[in-house]
Amino acid sequence: MAGNSKCIDSMLKPELRSFLMARGMTVSNYTLAQLRELANKAVELGLPVLTTPDDTASFLLERCTVVVDNETVTFPVVVSPKLKSWTDNLSSLPMFCQADILVYLLGHASWSKERLKGFRKEKGYRLHVDGHVHTVELHSLTHDHIYVRAQCTRETSQSEKAYLTWCLLEKEMLVLCQQDVNVQVMMVLVSTLLPYCSA
Structure with missing residues (x-):
């Protein structure tokens, strides 16, 4: 556990973002200190790397799609x-x-x-x-x-x-x-x- 914390403390912002996103966590608009705190919590909780694909794009696509006169419009x-x-x-x-x-x-x-x-x-x-x-x-x-x-x-x-x-x-x-x-x-x-x- 202590080794993981030292590793996180040496990570730069892009590395922290990747680390958290791989575990399904939101990373937008966080400071370096906030990202580091989230990463330490993820280690503490033992959050695994997710193997499911990110569905953000499909969710956005769904929100942009309507049916007009029986025609699907995206x-x-x-x-x-x-x-x-x-x-x-x-x-x-x-x-x-x-x-x-x-x-x-x-x-x-x-x-x-x-x-x-x-x-x-x-x-x-x-x-x-x-x-x-x-x-x-x-x-x-x-x-x-x-x-x-x-x-x-x-x-x-x-x-x-x-x-x-x-x-x-x-x-x-x-x-x-x-x-x-x-x-x-x-x-x-x-x-x-x-x-x-x-x-």
Whole structure:
């Protein structure tokens, strides 16, 4: 165990990242000291090297795929360099109101009435209210769809690089295309877009 710790203490950042990724751990936006601490914990817990392939690419591809008129359409992933027309002008968003959001949360997202009453406790809402969400942009796509993305500063380490939160929307109906979209993503984007709601 002590030998492993000495080995980890001598690793550089790229080596630590590889060491952790091989064990299925997230490594984005961590400092060298944080990576080293995670690596030591991995050794302490005896985390094995995973033999299963990374499914991140297939997961992203799934989030970018919709069915339109019985045709499966896969859009470029949100970080693709092919998407060159991002804009912070949100006036082209279709008109929607708070009732539309309520319908989404109660229907598609299966929120209970109790959860809806306590929406101010949701992490995504708090991130927006506390000013962690910024740089909201949209990108028009084919088949009447749009991407909406935003940068979100971490609560615990605000000096670290912000992370990207995003969703794929059907333009006319303004509904989320993914039924299993992360609730935090939904709350961040909904609370950010509320000022743009129609009256």
